[in-house]
Amino acid sequence: MNAGERGNALSDKIADLGDEWRAAMHAVPRHLFIPDKAWCHPDDAPGYPIDRAVDPGTWLDAVYSDAAIVTQTDDGASDVAEGEGEYTSSCSMPSLVAAGLGALSPFDGDEVLEIGTGTGWTAGLLAHRLGDENVTSIEIDRAVFDAAAENLSRSGHEPRLILGDGAAGCSEGAPYDQVHVTCGVLEVPYAWVEQTRVGGVIVLPWMPRWEGGYLTKLTVTGDGTAVGRFHTGVAYMMLRSQRWSPPQLDGSYRDSASYLDPRRVVRSSTGAGIAIAATLPDVSGAYADQDDGEFHLSLWSGDSDAQVHYSPAFKRVAVLQRGARDLWDELEAAYLRWVSWGGPDRARFGMTVSPDGQHIWLDTPANTVNGSSAEPGL
CATH class of the missing domain: 3.30.160.690 (Bacterial toxin RNase RnlA/LsoA, N repeated domain)
Structure with a gap:
C-alpha cells in the first residue's frame, strides 16, 4: 500500500474517530511530520529504530501504525535512532491524538491554543479543521520548533507558531475557545484558565507522579475556575517546566x-x-x-x-x-x-483548577480528596 492507503487503513481502525477528524487525517498525512530517522515506540512491544533511507517499507509501516514515533531524546543531546536516554519529543500515538481532538470537539471558527507543537502534526490537523488563522501553537525547543515549521509548510498549512514556554500560554490572542495540550501536566497552569473563554474547554493529559495518566477535559466557568472529569488512560512526555526525577538518598532502611x-x-x-x-x-x-x-x-x-x-x-x-x-x-x-469509600472508579473523579490551586474531587467538586486526611462527604 502507498502512504495514502496506509493512512486510510489506520484512521479506519481508530475507534470513535469522527468524520471531520478522519477527513483531517486523510488531508494532513502523518508521514509528512516524521523525520527520516526516528524511534518507533509501540504501546505493547519493544521499540525499534526506523530509517527511511535504509528500509523505507519498515519506516512507512511504523509511521502508519498506532505507535508513538520518538523524534528527540535528551533534548537533542542523544541520537534518537539509538533509542536510549529520555524521550523529549515525539509524534504521539494516532489513537491518543484522536482521543484528545475528539474531546476538544471544536465548533467551526473556534480559536485554539495548542501547548506543545512537537512535530506539528496535531497543529496541522487543527489547522485543516479550523483554518490556519484560528490555530496558535507553542513549542519551547528551538530545534523542534524549526522542524515543525518545515513540516507544516510541507503539508500546506501555516498556523501561528510561537517559540516559548507553553506553561505561560499566549496572552496575545486570548481568550481562546479551547486549549489543546500535547504534553503531560502535573499541575495545570492557571494561565491556561485565564486565557480560555468562559464555557471554553481545556483538554490535557494529567500525569500525576503516582501510577497512570488520564486524558482530562476541563470547562472554564464564569467564576475564574475550570472543572471537569478524567477520561481514558494516556502517557505523555512531561511539560518541560514540570519534569522531575528520583532523588538520590543515603541512609539505612x-x-x-x-x-x-x-x-x-x-x-x-x-x-x-x-x-x-x-x-x-x-x-x-x-x-x-x-x-x-x-x-x-x-x-x-x-x-x-x-x-x-x-x-x-x-x-x-x-x-x-x-x-x-x-x-x-x-x-x-x-x-x-x-x-x-466503596472503591469508586475513574468516572466518579474530577478536577477543579482555580487561582488557589488544583483540587481532585469525588462525585462533585465540593467533595475534595486532596491531602492525606481528606475525607469526602459521601
Missing part, C-alpha cells in the same frame, strides 16, 4: 512488614490510582513482576523512599523504608481509604 498485597494497590482500579495521586501528590512508584510469582514495588518522594517485596512463599510482605517519611505506610493508608 527501617525494616517492617505488611499483610497488604502491593499488587492490589497498583492493579485494583484506575479509581484507586487517582485517589492515591490526589492524596499523595509528591509520591512516585515503579513496579515489576519477578520470577516465581514475586513482585517488587519501589516508592520515592523528595526526602524518602521505600522498597516493598511480595513473595507467594510468605504471608507477610517485606517492607524497607527510609527518610523522613514511611511511604509504604502512607500508601497503604491512602489505598485503604479509597476502599472505605
Whole structure:
C-alpha cells in the first residue's frame, strides 16, 4: 500500500474517530511530520529504530501504525535512532491524538491554543479543521520548533507558531475557545484558565507522579475556575517546566512488614490510582513482576523512599523504608481509604483548577480528596 492507503487503513481502525477528524487525517498525512530517522515506540512491544533511507517499507509501516514515533531524546543531546536516554519529543500515538481532538470537539471558527507543537502534526490537523488563522501553537525547543515549521509548510498549512514556554500560554490572542495540550501536566497552569473563554474547554493529559495518566477535559466557568472529569488512560512526555526525577538518598532502611498485597494497590482500579495521586501528590512508584510469582514495588518522594517485596512463599510482605517519611505506610493508608469509600472508579473523579490551586474531587467538586486526611462527604 502507498502512504495514502496506509493512512486510510489506520484512521479506519481508530475507534470513535469522527468524520471531520478522519477527513483531517486523510488531508494532513502523518508521514509528512516524521523525520527520516526516528524511534518507533509501540504501546505493547519493544521499540525499534526506523530509517527511511535504509528500509523505507519498515519506516512507512511504523509511521502508519498506532505507535508513538520518538523524534528527540535528551533534548537533542542523544541520537534518537539509538533509542536510549529520555524521550523529549515525539509524534504521539494516532489513537491518543484522536482521543484528545475528539474531546476538544471544536465548533467551526473556534480559536485554539495548542501547548506543545512537537512535530506539528496535531497543529496541522487543527489547522485543516479550523483554518490556519484560528490555530496558535507553542513549542519551547528551538530545534523542534524549526522542524515543525518545515513540516507544516510541507503539508500546506501555516498556523501561528510561537517559540516559548507553553506553561505561560499566549496572552496575545486570548481568550481562546479551547486549549489543546500535547504534553503531560502535573499541575495545570492557571494561565491556561485565564486565557480560555468562559464555557471554553481545556483538554490535557494529567500525569500525576503516582501510577497512570488520564486524558482530562476541563470547562472554564464564569467564576475564574475550570472543572471537569478524567477520561481514558494516556502517557505523555512531561511539560518541560514540570519534569522531575528520583532523588538520590543515603541512609539505612527501617525494616517492617505488611499483610497488604502491593499488587492490589497498583492493579485494583484506575479509581484507586487517582485517589492515591490526589492524596499523595509528591509520591512516585515503579513496579515489576519477578520470577516465581514475586513482585517488587519501589516508592520515592523528595526526602524518602521505600522498597516493598511480595513473595507467594510468605504471608507477610517485606517492607524497607527510609527518610523522613514511611511511604509504604502512607500508601497503604491512602489505598485503604479509597476502599472505605466503596472503591469508586475513574468516572466518579474530577478536577477543579482555580487561582488557589488544583483540587481532585469525588462525585462533585465540593467533595475534595486532596491531602492525606481528606475525607469526602459521601
